[in-house]
Amino acid sequence: MERLVSTGRFGARAVYKLYAATVAAGICLVLYYRAARVPTGDKASGGRAPAWLWLGMLAAELWFGLCWVVAQSVRWRPVRRRVFSDRLAARQHGNNNLPCVDIFVCTADPRSEPPSLVVSTVLSAMAYNYPADKLSVYVSDDGCSALTFYALWEASRFAKLWLPFCRRHGIEPRSPAAYFLESETTEVDQPGDVHCSVQEWSLVKESYREMTQRIASVALQGTVPEEIRAMHKGFYEWGSGVASQNHPPIVQVLIDGKSPNVVDNEGSLLPTLVYMAREKRPQYHHNFKAGAMNALIRVSSAISNSPIILNVDCDVYSNNSNSIRDAMCFFLDEEMGHKVGFVQYPQNYTNLTKNDIYGNSLNVINEVELCGMDGVGGPAYIGTGCFHRRETICGISFTENYKEDWERGITAKPLERMDEIEEQAKSLATCAYEHNNTEWGREAGVKYGCPVEDVITGLAIQCRGWASVYYNPSRKAFLGLAPTTLAQTLLQHRRFAEGNFSILLSRYCPFLFGHGKVRLCLQMGYCIYGLWAPSSIPTLYYVVVPPLAFLNGIPLFPEITSPWIIPFMYVSAATYAYSLYEAVSSGDTLRGWWNGQRMWIIKRTTSYLLATIDTISRMLGLSTMAFAITPKVSDEGQSRRYEQELMEFGPSASLELVIVAATALLSLACLAGGMGRAVASGCGVSCLNKFFLQIVLCGALVATNVPVYEAMFVRKDRGRMALRVTVAAIGLVLPACLIRANIF
């Protein structure tokens, strides 16, 4: 029988391995040079560095070398997957044998995640090219907002028009917001391959526009008007005593897809649509998104109980209506299917600008690193765009004789006793449910206690013997929203870095937890992200010390005439050139790569530093875990500057910004001061000889920091650096430059 999937290797791996071997040799030479030449004496003397300064360089270079080695794990054997969904269609006799699928959409806050955004995501999920009676969409609302419920109720009505429209004309993408936006920017009335009358197209568009207007106006009023509330019993759940973080559970089935009476405008069945706000009480910890996911798993088990679960964030709409069928090819493939625990799609964004000013594109992670993890055991679970087996995420271990119950959910009857089922589902969404000594959050479901709950959950699934698969089709399956300001980006990365570092330090450390269960290369692959946070310290050292040493006339690298300069130059040039190649071949622009390098430094010296502090203080019990939601809206000025690719620093001040400004100023001051000193002492060529690499390093830092200087001294818009930040940065840098050699 023909396979449903195929796996291919990347080309030219032998060339890559040769390159990697030369870099490894270069790193060894650099470390040897450092270790063999540790100066004696704690003070700078005769132009020699004090020992501690030199040892610091050695430690930093050792660390960078280690990170490089760890990063090789996912570059050694990357694979690419293909699916043959036409064979699946032939084999399943049309649609008869396709398994049921539950789709989870998480939202948490109607202000940073507007209900109209949630609605488009939900509609795109309902409109998959998949039998409607086998699809159920569940929305978890951690904000417990009547506005979100109202928006979903509107969506349940609009779906009757939207779904047949999509089906009939093969619309892509099936998020109405994305579809109508796209058709606007392509400047035709309708995309060429859509053969519908202009009237029909305009009717659907108009009715979508009216719906979003109604949602917007209700959101503006802040409450749902009584005449609307009268139209669905669900609105009466928001009585007195319901606050967003203190309320009883709410479960409302908005569409019962099994009922023959609920059909779209063409008489076809609709997918089931369920709204859930799990119970929240101040005395019970709700465990953020992980808690929401687990409540969804339980609630859905009482309603549709499908064997496969897809989960997406509320901003992540479906951009490809065939993704469910594609994912099913992996689960149903006779050779590998029985082992597959989850199928992960990449995380792609719709709102990136051409040169990706905040380095948010994830292109290299998507095109290289996840493929590399897939080659050595399977990608990590990255929280969104992932298909899980229900049994797997619920905690079952893989065994060769495990048999999936693909019939699960199919036999479910219409929810005749709707009220009873809703009551039962509610009881599964209470706080008390989990506190009666259940395994939820520990052995069962998504794991608690980690800001990257997804990564730790995926690792545990792999350690229970399941494989995972990474599928990156050319038409992107899911598109979400990336942060659009510097502050949001830094906050998001602080959470990522903290989460991954705390995994490394916990009992889930991939080397311990995964030992003997997953391959060493995969253990290392997980570590790449775990090492982000502690990398902040060597990075800060490298950004601060060599420039200051240059200012003080202390050379830290081999002279230009010494052969030892070759490994230093080779390692840096080769790794940068390769990173450029990797970024550009993954879809970044040249400028995008350059912006990414700036963000690399900014994130490492701010987010990751704070993440390190967060992690340690959490381990010492000085603070508790937080999950700061990434806002999906920004004000008009901010969006305009984002479109213009102007970095957003102001107007408020923060520790992160002070660090960014201070390190930028320091490089500039050291470069100028050091050059001035060299010229004044008339040493010219011999200085260039001694300080060549330090000058290159300072120069590169200054070049990447140009937008920071502009924000401090040139720009006049509201996104410029706050004056307070500039003053604080000068206050830090000035003494550091003046104290001079005394401390060295």
Ligand SMILES: O=c1ccn([C@@H]2O[C@H](COP(=O)(O)OP(=O)(O)O[C@H]3O[C@H](CO)[C@@H](O)[C@H](O)[C@H]3O)[C@@H](O)[C@H]2O)c(=O)[nH]1
């Ligand atoms: O208490 C909470 C907090 C968040 N969320 C939802 O979780 C999702 C992700 O939150 P977001 O603020 O958008 O985080 P990102 O930084 O974009 O999240 C990435 O990283 C997270 C782990 O840090 C993963 O869970 C996400 O899937 C992944 O997209 C959103 O749908 C939220 O509504 C909840 O349901 N409840």
Ligand SMILES: [Mn+2]
């Ligand atoms: Mn997000």
